[in-house]
Each structure stands twice: as C-alpha cells, then as structure tokens.
Amino acid sequence: MPQVLVIGDDLTGSNATGARFARAGLRTISVSGVERVPCAMEADVVVLNLGTRHAAAGVARERVRDAALAAPFADLVVKRVDTTLRGNVGAEVDALFEVLEPGTRALVVPAFPDAGRTTVGGLHLVDGVPLAETFAARDPLNPVGSSRVATLLREGTRRSITEVPLDVVQAGAESVAEALSATDAELVVCDATTNAHLSTIADAAARVQDAGGPRWLSVDSGPFAVRLATALGIGPGVRALRPVLAVVGSITATTHDQVLETEQVLGARFVDVTLDALDPTAIAERARELARTGIRIVGIRTVPPAQGAPADPALAARIPGVLAEATAMLLDDGVFGGLYATGGDIAEATTEALGSSGFAIDTEVLPLAVAGRLVGGPHDGLPFATKGGLIGDRTAAVACLEHLITTIAGQQRGIPQ
Incomplete structure (x- = not known):
C-alpha cells in the first residue's frame, strides 16, 4: 500500500510534487482520476490529480472526499495546493476533515522558497510582494482576493485556524x-521564508x-510535504537506503552555500577537515560515527583557514x-x-x-555537473557524481545528491540501471 497520498488540483503542480518525492528515493506514480488509483498501489507515493482548480467548490469537495477514500491506509495525506493559493483551497481541506480519522489537524505551509513564495505574518508573498498585489489577483478564472492565508482558507471552511509566526519558527523545532501542542485549532498556518x-x-x-x-x-505546494514525510520516517519501500558519501x-x-x-x-x-588535522584514519572514523546515526548524506569537507590567517601551501597540497x-x-x-x-x-584523487x-x-545533472558510475576496481559500478567548485547555484549539490539517492533506490529495487 502507498505510504503517501498526494491529492492535487492541477496536473503540472501534482507532477512537480511527485518529482520531489521521487528525488527523495520513493517510487512515485502519478495518475489522473480516482478510478486509476488501483493501478498505482505498488508505489510508495501516489500522486492523484483531480483537476479541480477551476471546478465549483461543491464538485471539488466531492472529488477530494473520494480521493482520500481511494488510499485510506496512507501514512501521510498531502493536499497539494497552488503556489499562489488559487483554487478551492479551503473547501478541499475541509472535505478531507470529513473523511480522515478524527483528531487529524492540517499543517498549512504554502511557502516554496526556491520559487520565491514565502509566508510572513500569515501573509503569502511572491518575490516579496503580497499575493493580492501580484498576477494571481488578476487570474481570469481564479483571482486571489487576499494575501492572508487564513482569509483564503475561510472562504471554504469554518474550522478553527491559528498561525505560527516567523519568530517562533526561527527559534527552532522545540519552539x-x-x-x-498548545493550540487546538484544526488548521495551523506556519510562516516560512527558507528551506x-x-x-x-x-x-x-x-x-x-x-x-x-x-x-x-x-x-502545501510541494517542498514541505517531502520534509514532513522524511521527519515522520516515511522512506522508500525497500530496505533502508545506503547513504551517499559527499x-x-x-x-x-x-x-x-551549496553545502x-x-x-x-x-x-x-559533515566532518570538518582542517589543515592541522589531516589524518585520514581519524577523518574516516568520524564519518563512520555519522553514518551510524542513519542519516542519508554523510560528508567530509575542507574548512578554510580563518580570514587573514596564513595557509601552509605544503599542507594545502596534501588535502x-x-x-x-x-x-x-x-x-x-x-x-x-x-x-x-x-x-x-578531489574527484581525480578519489577515483x-x-x-x-x-x-x-550517464547524464549531465546540470551544466558541468555529471553523474554515472565508477569503472573498474573494487567499486566498479558505484554511482558517482561530480562537479567543479564554482559550478551551479546554491541548489547544485542538492541536485547531484538527489540524483544519486534516486539511483541507489533504483538499484536496491532491482531496476536495471
């Protein structure tokens, strides 16, 4: 049975969210229409597009209720919403409350920082501009009339809503x-501006x-759901994935910035490596300790000398x-x-x-960043990705690592590579 059910209102957005789960190593199948869900039951994640963004609220409610009942044993249900909150957002969330187990609460986190969508003070922003002042307010089919997330939700639900402000989020997970834990509100809207x-x-x-x-x-609009699934321990439907060494x-x-x-x-x-501690045995042991914690990415990174401090060229050449x-x-x-x-x-010395x-x-993950497999030696066939230190934006290393995670998951499922 699927571990995650994603219910979307638009095919493009639904598939984009599905791609994020796939990059996390979960087998993901996207279908349109409730009747096709049985064809995807062997997947870790079923992404179900209902095409309800421009539908009447009553029609949207009915389709969403049917969708939730199509995979009733999913560990996590995700209501994928548009990054600009167009459509029947409140009505579709309200419909899910009618069929999900009693006591379920909605965590509303529409921020998509990589796409310039952030939430501050309960207001949703596009590239720093309040939502109601952007193109979304002029959408001919679904104009957005407010920048406040709670106001948009209340257009389709009378359930209780509260907000978690940015300063609480910045204070950390415990905060x-x-x-x-302190609120009984059924819908909790959270501010967020970064990943x-x-x-x-x-x-x-x-x-x-x-x-x-x-x-x-x-x-949410995609990136939060993947993080929530990971935090809840939802992983690929195979034995625990072997980690990547970075x-x-x-x-x-x-x-x-990429690290x-x-x-x-x-x-x-990451294990930090300084010029005064170039002991490969000690470095390896510290990395092993990290690997024992069960994390997916274990890294070794060089730490540059403090600003203004001299660097010994001979030591630097040993790195x-x-x-x-x-x-x-x-x-x-x-x-x-x-x-x-x-x-x-580093890549040359390592190989x-x-x-x-x-x-x-095998492929170019992004310009000047390639992925494939080692050839020959004791690690023949090991998935490998590499790029230059100045290549790509801040997401480049994430893209390479996600490619490796997907490759490892495929290998462990026995999918021909």
Whole structure:
C-alpha cells in the first residue's frame, strides 16, 4: 500500500510534487482520476490529480472526499495546493476533515522558497510582494482576493485556524512543537521564508505526532510535504537506503552555500577537515560515527583557514590525497551506496585512490555537473557524481545528491540501471 497520498488540483503542480518525492528515493506514480488509483498501489507515493482548480467548490469537495477514500491506509495525506493559493483551497481541506480519522489537524505551509513564495505574518508573498498585489489577483478564472492565508482558507471552511509566526519558527523545532501542542485549532498556518524553516516545522510536527499528538494533514505546494514525510520516517519501500558519501574539497563561497543547502534540504552532516588535522584514519572514523546515526548524506569537507590567517601551501597540497584516502577507507566498509565529489582535484584523487579505471558518464545533472558510475576496481559500478567548485547555484549539490539517492533506490529495487 502507498505510504503517501498526494491529492492535487492541477496536473503540472501534482507532477512537480511527485518529482520531489521521487528525488527523495520513493517510487512515485502519478495518475489522473480516482478510478486509476488501483493501478498505482505498488508505489510508495501516489500522486492523484483531480483537476479541480477551476471546478465549483461543491464538485471539488466531492472529488477530494473520494480521493482520500481511494488510499485510506496512507501514512501521510498531502493536499497539494497552488503556489499562489488559487483554487478551492479551503473547501478541499475541509472535505478531507470529513473523511480522515478524527483528531487529524492540517499543517498549512504554502511557502516554496526556491520559487520565491514565502509566508510572513500569515501573509503569502511572491518575490516579496503580497499575493493580492501580484498576477494571481488578476487570474481570469481564479483571482486571489487576499494575501492572508487564513482569509483564503475561510472562504471554504469554518474550522478553527491559528498561525505560527516567523519568530517562533526561527527559534527552532522545540519552539514550534510547543506552539503546535498548545493550540487546538484544526488548521495551523506556519510562516516560512527558507528551506531551513520548512525543515524546522516538519521536525516539530513529527515530534508532536510521535509523542501521541494528532495525525497531520500536509497542506502545501510541494517542498514541505517531502520534509514532513522524511521527519515522520516515511522512506522508500525497500530496505533502508545506503547513504551517499559527499567529499567536498573546494573552499569557494559557491561551494560553501551549496553545502549549507544540502544541510538544510537533505539533512546532510559533515566532518570538518582542517589543515592541522589531516589524518585520514581519524577523518574516516568520524564519518563512520555519522553514518551510524542513519542519516542519508554523510560528508567530509575542507574548512578554510580563518580570514587573514596564513595557509601552509605544503599542507594545502596534501588535502586531495588525504580526503581520497579517507574516502577509500569508508567505501571499503561497504556501507555507502554512492559517492559525490566536488572539486576537480578531489574527484581525480578519489577515483585514483579507489583503483578505478575511469568514470562511465550517464547524464549531465546540470551544466558541468555529471553523474554515472565508477569503472573498474573494487567499486566498479558505484554511482558517482561530480562537479567543479564554482559550478551551479546554491541548489547544485542538492541536485547531484538527489540524483544519486534516486539511483541507489533504483538499484536496491532491482531496476536495471
């Protein structure tokens, strides 16, 4: 049975959300129409497009109720909404309350930071502009009349609504969990402006649910639902995925931002390597300790000297070899399912240390960032992705790592690669 049911009102948006679950390693099938759900029951995630964005509220309610009953045992139900909150948002959420188990509460997190959609003070913004002052207010079929999320929800429901402000979210997961536990409101609207905020809210919601609190209905535009599923322990319908080892030798500002994004989006954790601690055995052991925690991305990264501090060129020249040696030790453990390396010298040193003959290129994940498999040596066929330290925007490393996660999941399911 599917672990996640995503109910969307538009095919394009539904599929975009499905793609996010697929990149997280879950087998995802998208269908249009309730009658097609039985064809997707072997998937981890069923994305069901109902095409209700422009339908009358009564029709939308009926279709949503039928959709929820089509996969009643899903661990998480997601009501996918438009990034500009067009359509029958309140009515469709209200309909779900009628069929989901008693005590269910809706966590409304419409922010999509990567697309410029944020929520501050309960107001939804597009590139910093209040929603009601954007193109969404002029939509000929579904004009949006308010920037306040709660106001738009109340157009279709009379259920109680509260808001969790940005300062509470910025205070961390414990603060958000306290706020979620302190309210009896059926719909909780959360502010968020960054991917880190989405992760904080997801972690808090999982804590509350795991402690015997309500089951959550996710109402969002895509990125939050994947984080909530991860926080709730919902993973691929195979044995636990083998983690990816990320080796970061570049010390550019671009790489720094990309590594930060992997921490915020994928929950990656890194061992910091400084010039005064170039011991591959010790580095490898610290990475093993991280791997034992069950996280999906374990990394080794070079930390540049403090600003203004001199760097010993001889020590700096040792970094690629040291990281490569630590990588070889870790891969010999047989724990990791894929390898990501950033920085050309790091990638070259690593493949040499692994005894590989080369690198079979399968695809270009993004310009100048490629993925494929190692060729030859003891790790022949290991999924591998690499890019230069100055390549891509802040999401580039996430894209490479998500590609590797999907590849590993496919291998573990026995899907030909």
